[in-house]
Amino acid sequence: MSAPLLAVRGVKTxxxxxxxxxxxxxxxxxxxxxTMIGANGAGKSTLxxxxxxxPQARExxxxxxxxxxxxxxxxxxxxxxxxxxxxxxxxxxRMTVYENLQMGAAVRxxxxxxxxxETICQLFPRVRERLQQRGGTLxxxxxxxxxxxxxxxARPKLLLLDEPSLGLAPLIVxxxxxxxxxxxxxxxxxxxxxxxxxxHALKLAHRGYVMVNGVITMSGTGKNLLADPQVRAAYLEGxxx
Amino acid sequence: MANxxxxxxxxxxxxKAALKEAAFAALxxxxxxxxxxxxxxxxxxxxxxVLDPRWDAVAWxxxxxxxxxxxxxxxxxxxxxxxxxxxxxxxxTFAFFQRNSRIFSVFGLxxxxxxxxxxxxxTGWGGALxxxxxxxxxxxIYVMLGWGLNIVVGLAGLLDLGYVAFYxxxxxxxxxxxxxxxxxxxxxxxxxxxxxxFWGMLLGFPVLRLRGDYLAIVTLAFGEIIRxxxxxxxxxxxxxxxxxxxxxxxxxxxxxxASDTGFAAVxxxxxSPLYRTIFLYYVILSLALLTAFVTLRLRRLPVGxxxxxxxxxxxxxxxxxxxxTNTKLTAFSLGAMFGGFAGSFFAARxxxxxxxxxxFMESAVILAIVVLGGMGSLWGCAIAAIAMIGGTELxxxxxxxxxxxxxxxxxxxxxxxxxxxxxxVIMIWKPRGLISTREPTAFLxxxxxxxxxxxxxxxx
Numbered sequence: 001m002s003a004p005l006l007a008v009r010g011v012k013t014x015x016x017x018x019x020x021x022x023x024x025x026x027x028x029x030x031x032x033x034x035t036m037i038g039a040n041g042a043g044k045s046t047l048x049x050x051x052x053x054x055p056q057a058r059e060x061x062x063x064x065x066x067x068x069x070x071x072x073x074x075x076x077x078x079x080x081x082x083x084x085x086x087x088x089x090x091x092x093x094r095m096t097v098y099e100n101l102q103m104g105a106a107v108r109x110x111x112x113x114x115x116x117x118e119t120i121c122q123l124f125p126r127v128r129e130r131l132q133q134r135g136g137t138l139x140x141x142x143x144x145x146x147x148x149x150x151x152x153x154a155r156p157k158l159l160l161l162d163e164p165s166l167g168l169a170p171l172i173v174x175x176x177x178x179x180x181x182x183x184x185x186x187x188x189x190x191x192x193x194x195x196x197x198x199x200h201a202l203k204l205a206h207r208g209y210v211m212v213n214g215v216i217t218m219s220g221t222g223k224n225l226l227a228d229p230q231v232r233a234a235y236l237e238g239x240x241x
Numbered sequence: 242m243a244n245x246x247x248x249x250x251x252x253x254x255x256x257k258a259a260l261k262e263a264a265f266a267a268l269x270x271x272x273x274x275x276x277x278x279x280x281x282x283x284x285x286x287x288x289x290x291v292l293d294p295r296w297d298a299v300a301w302x303x304x305x306x307x308x309x310x311x312x313x314x315x316x317x318x319x320x321x322x323x324x325x326x327x328x329x330x331x332x333x334t335f336a337f338f339q340r341n342s343r344i345f346s347v348f349g350l351x352x353x354x355x356x357x358x359x360x361x362x363x364t365g366w367g368g369a370l371x372x373x374x375x376x377x378x379x380x381x382i383y384v385m386l387g388w389g390l391n392i393v394v395g396l397a398g399l400l401d402l403g404y405v406a407f408y409x410x411x412x413x414x415x416x417x418x419x420x421x422x423x424x425x426x427x428x429x430x431x432x433x434x435x436x437x438x439f440w441g442m443l444l445g446f447p448v449l450r451l452r453g454d455y456l457a458i459v460t461l462a463f464g465e466i467i468r469x470x471x472x473x474x475x476x477x478x479x480x481x482x483x484x485x486x487x488x489x490x491x492x493x494x495x496x497x498x499a500s501d502t503g504f505a506a507v508x509x510x511x512x513s514p515l516y517r518t519i520f521l522y523y524v525i526l527s528l529a530l531l532t533a534f535v536t537l538r539l540r541r542l543p544v545g546x547x548x549x550x551x552x553x554x555x556x557x558x559x560x561x562x563x564x565x566t567n568t569k570l571t572a573f574s575l576g577a578m579f580g581g582f583a584g585s586f587f588a589a590r591x592x593x594x595x596x597x598x599x600x601f602m603e604s605a606v607i608l609a610i611v612v613l614g615g616m617g618s619l620w621g622c623a624i625a626a627i628a629m630i631g632g633t634e635l636x637x638x639x640x641x642x643x644x645x646x647x648x649x650x651x652x653x654x655x656x657x658x659x660x661x662x663x664x665x666v667i668m669i670w671k672p673r674g675l676i677s678t679r680e681p682t683a684f685l686x687x688x689x690x691x692x693x694x695x696x697x698x699x700x701x
Contacts, residue, residue, distance in 0.1 A: 078562025092553035107562035
């Protein structure tokens with residue numbers, strides 16, 4: 001197998017004195033969809049934010065495309081071709097959707113902007129309808145689509161998605177996950193997905209990790225994890241929707 | 242269609258409830274008035290503090306609040322019934338102005354350029370000085386300061402309570418450099434701007450990690466520090482006494498005086514102090530327009546968009562690869578630069594500056610202009626500046642009120658009361674400022690401004 005696009009090795013992250021990640025190893029290979037599942041407060045989002053440099057890991061290394069990015073500031077990490085759709089969507093509420101997408105392309109020149117906009121509007125037809133509308137007036141699902149679309153405007157090689165299903169109706173979740181699968185298949189986009197919605201996430205992902213209290217307890221292919229009785233008991237039974 | 246069942250019951254206005262409400266408001270007013278209004282203080286010949294009871298003033302205040310509150314309560318009761326409530330302006334006035342903002346901009350610009358001529362035509366050479374200087378120049382200084390601060394507060398969303406510090410830096414830069422080195426206004430204008438921008442960055446660095454209330458406190462402190470340094474470092478700034486005899490700007494080397502080489506003589510005109518004022522008017526007009534032009538251009542460039550994105554969501558900005566450090570510093574330094582321009586103009590116009598001109602009240606007025614105008618709106622800032630500064634100047638014109646209220650009546654004393662009242666009214670009536678819609682900077686087919694009332698600020 002080729003070298004991993006993203007290699008997280010022994011990463012420990014602290015909030016002040018409190019340890020949030022207790023030595024995490026994660027590999028994301030080019031062209032893969034990898035998911036990280038776990039309960040509230042397991043450290044999933046912390047891992048996502050650590051990869052993006054805020055907060056920075058106190059120990060361990062994070063390498064992207066063979067380059068150490070552990071101590072880089074966020075905006076420089078974004079320039080390397082990693083895009084993030086942060087938790088809680090965080091689109092710019094008073095700016096129009098079009099302007100939001102322009103902000104997504106801020107790290108690049110605007111040479112391919114119209115072309116990329118067209119691609120993204122095909123992927124998310126709803127975004128096209130809403131281009132002139134203010135971000136804050138959109139529904140939750142539409143905002144999530146805009147957040148992903150905005151991240152994609154940077155033409156990333158690696159897309160980090162933090163809980164894209166948060167607070168969305170099951171049908172919308174399905175649409176969004178379908179779009180992610182489509183992006184991966186047609187453009188070979190590498191995706192690292194943090195999710196609570198374990199069932200959908202594991203079905204979508206090639207490989208998955210399970211995180212408990214800042215430690216990775218299990219890993220394997222999406223299919224195997226879905227079938228695993230422990231995973232089923234902890235994250236799927238009763239929680240399936 | 243009115244509901245036939247509930248209509249008769251609701252139409253009966255509940256006088257008792259309204260009276261109760263009004264009485265309560267009056268009681269609160271009475272309580273507040275006792276320490277604030279009920280006794281006037283003065284020191285008599287022996288320098289002993291004397292208390293003058295002013296119960297008539299208290300009675301007036303209580304009566305005004307009682308009647309006002311009573312009428313408001315009645316109106317609120319009626320509101321649920323009648324759809325058409327009394328409006329200050331017909332519905333859609335602001336939308337109309339916004340749709341045609343380009344036409345109004347051209348009209349406004351035309352008016353501003355011809356203002357001195359209009360003033361001279363209407364009031365003659367003697368009367369025009371007051372109008373051009375007190376109204377024209379004074380308002381334009383604040384319009385420019387408002388637009389400068391608008392970059393920091395309105396666009397980048399960094400609450401700055403110490404903006405007057407940069408105004409002071411600009412003013413003292415011009416005053417000191419002009420006196421010590423004899424440099425001309427046109428050389429020192431950009432230098433003052435650069436120095437102020439430098440101080441803007443100096444303020445920017447320590448506050449990079451702060452936002453909101455914390456940022457406001459630090460910037461407030463910064464403004465006070467600059468003022469206190471100017472007061473106490475007497476060798477440098479001459480302290481409270483200030484700097485006088487600051488060289489006045491010349492018309493590209495030709496001074497405005499009555500001498501043979503003066504402006505009037507060179508151009509074969511009769512000498513009048515008005516020429517200098519008119520010249521200053523056009524200088525500050527072009528400086529203000531420069532500020533507006535730069536702001537409008539920058540909003541369409543990546544840095545301007547980054548400012549606005551920063552105001553909306555800093556974390557999202559970082560995750561999109563925007564260097565928030567640089568973005569904040571450019572906002573601070575550019576805003577400060579325009580403050581510096583305005584400051585050096587102020588020094589050149591007054592010919593005298595002292596720390597008294599750069600108190601916190603000035604920062605508050607400039608910030609009020611930005612907030613009342615609607616954050617980020619150039620038109621809003623301009624209208625608010627005209628209302629606030631022009632309103633203050635107008636109060637001086639109300640001498641005739643003395644005929645009604647007696648000789649001791651001084652309308653300018655009520656300036657702060659009127660300010661406060663106007664602010665409360667605007668915040669009730671238009672809580673997001675006069676012009677609260679934000680024009681998108683990028684369009685697909687046509688412009689479409691969306692009212693801010695549709696979106697809660699700062700939340701998704």
